[in-house]
Amino acid sequence: MSVEAISEFKPSPAVYRMAQDQLESNKTRILFISGNPWDISGASNFGLDCVWINAGGKVRDKLPYGEVAEYESLGVLLQKLAQPLS
Numbered sequence: 001m002s003v004e005a006i007s008e009f010k011p012s013p014a015v016y017r018m019a020q021d022q023l024e025s026n027k028t029r030i031l032f033i034s035g036n037p038w039d040i041s042g043a044s045n046f047g048l049d050c051v052w053i054n055a056g057g058k059v060r061d062k063l064p065y066g067e068v069a070e071y072e073s074l075g076v077l078l079q080k081l082a083q084p085l086s
Contacts, residue, residue, distance in 0.1 A: 011042025037061045044068050051077055
């Protein structure tokens, strides 16, 4: 997907709406994963479920955030997703 088609850029809500539209899905069915705090801020404020891959153990930037899960690596997230629900 490219934001060039809408001439908007992150963290504009239009960027995340574009993804929702192109995936033909409700935002409640999308999991947004990124290592970039600006991406996570924009996506979580749009209402997407978000996972921040905080590989360096960084302190969050002073940005507005919705609810965000945080893992130290993609491998840890994948292990968590592979576990059976309890």
